[in-house]
Amino acid sequence: QSALTQPASVSGxxxxxxxxxxxxxSSDVGSFNLVSWYQKHPGTAPKVIIYEVTKRPSGVSNRFSxxxxxxxxxxxxxxxxxEDEADYYCCSYAGSNIHLLFGGGTKVTVL
Amino acid sequence: QxxxxxxxxxxxxxxxxxxxxCSVSGGSISSGGDYWSWLRLHPGKGLEWIGYIYSxxxxxxxxxxxxxxxxxMDKSKNQFFLKLxxxxxxxxxxxxxxxxxxxxxxxxxxxxxxxxxxxxx
Numbered sequence: 001q002s003a004l005t006q007p008a009s010v011s012g013x014x015x016x017x018x019x020x021x022x023x024x025x026s027s028d029v030g031s032f033n034l035v036s037w038y039q040k041h042p043g044t045a046p047k048v049i050i051y052e053v054t055k056r057p058s059g060v061s062n063r064f065s066x067x068x069x070x071x072x073x074x075x076x077x078x079x080x081x082x083e084d085e086a087d088y089y090c091c092s093y094a095g096s097n098i099h100l101l102f103g104g105g106t107k108v109t110v111l
Numbered sequence: 112q113x114x115x116x117x118x119x120x121x122x123x124x125x126x127x128x129x130x131x132x133c134s135v136s137g138g139s140i141s142s143g144g145d146y147w148s149w150l151r152l153h154p155g156k157g158l159e160w161i162g163y164i165y166s167x168x169x170x171x172x173x174x175x176x177x178x179x180x181x182x183x184m185d186k187s188k189n190q191f192f193l194k195l196x197x198x199x200x201x202x203x204x205x206x207x208x209x210x211x212x213x214x215x216x217x218x219x220x221x222x223x224x225x226x227x228x229x230x231x232x
């Protein structure tokens with residue numbers, strides 16, 4: 001099973017909005033509303049910022065929002081800030097044989 | 112506040128078996144129905160789920176690693192473990208232990224700080 005597909009990099013200016021896509025298949029992203037998103041800064045552990053497609057854990061900024069259409073999930077960061085510069089990974093449940101798939105990661109740069 | 116801490120060798124020779132431990136503090140690994148997980152981050156590449164062990168003992172592994180992976184737990188020590196056999200350079204990565212609190216559906220809310228493992232002779 002291949003990893004989920006994410007763009008390698010996305011950039012934006014402070015205050016702008018950016019969107020990161022995460023493309024899977026009808027066997028993973030398309031079958032389950034179980035997509036999560038992780039933010040990772042250098043030297044730190046990943047942090048969950050979205051789970052079950054659209055839900056934000058307590059304490060995560062509402063500038064992070066997400067959605068899903070068909071086999072593609074998307075993460076939007078609005079009001080881009082310098083602290084949002086990080087790597088972002090999507091993850092999808094893929095059934096009881098494969099279990100979990102991750103995307104290759106997207107590096108977000110704040111210009 | 113549950114915390115996780117990985118421990119183990121930073122350098123492993125090719126063909127050897129990697130053994131890592133994850134110590135859990137601030138909570139019990141045998142309660143709550145959590146999935147105690149191992150993941151890794153390859154240099155310059157993405158995250159990879161290795162597998163997890165359910166609080167009640169069942170294990171689930173990434174199919175691509177299943178033949179080489181064993182995850183176990185010691186409830187008396189509040190630890191869980193990873194063994195990965197036949198290590199190669201492709202296994203060089205930062206290894207993380209983490210808790211999946213949503214029935215093993217990929218919601219990892221608590222992570223260890225990660226430990227770098229290099230495979231080299």
